Amino acid sequence: MKSVRFALAALGLAVAALAAPVASAQEPDLIFKKSTVWKLLTPDDKLAVYGIDDPEVEGVACHFTVPERGGVKGMFGVAEETSDVSLACRQVGPVKFKRQLDQGDEMFRERRSLFFKKMQIVRGCDAKRNVLVYMVYTDRIIEGSPKNSTSSVPLMPWGPEPPPRCADFVK
Secondary structure, three states: OHHHHHHHHHHHHHHHHHHOOOOOOOOOEEEEEEEEEOOOOOOOEEEEEEEEEOOOEEEEEEEEEEEEOOHHHHHOOOOOOOOOOEEEEEEEEEEEEOOOEOOOEEEEEEEOOOOOEEEEEEEEEEOOOOEEEEEEEEEEOOOOOOOEEEEEEEOOOOOOOOOOOHHHHEO
């Protein structure tokens, strides 16, 4: 009997560890949630809006909206979330690059299912237009997801200084 309890406890710890969000440089700030499907005895399905600052480009912030499943699976954190994500990024202050960046560098990543799906926000530079381009997408180990969203941030002067050229900071 003790071995069965031990096995169940070990299984519970393993599932909890796998259900934890993928580590990122910064956790997004929850702005608000809105219920979309009412459930009687379990949590509702919701849309959640989050905000996050670009950890490598000071002065740029992004907001994204993701669906969050309710129900029994959502209550225990084992529901596979849908791939629908929207994204909007803006310049919110003077832009300063903290380091050299690669095109398509990952800015943020979050697990969207217990094992296989993750959401990523990546950034690039449109050098011709001096615009940072952010894309959010989800992927799976077995099959990818074509659902994505893109947002552009034209680098503008903020105060008396001219804006930096994103091309100067892309490898």
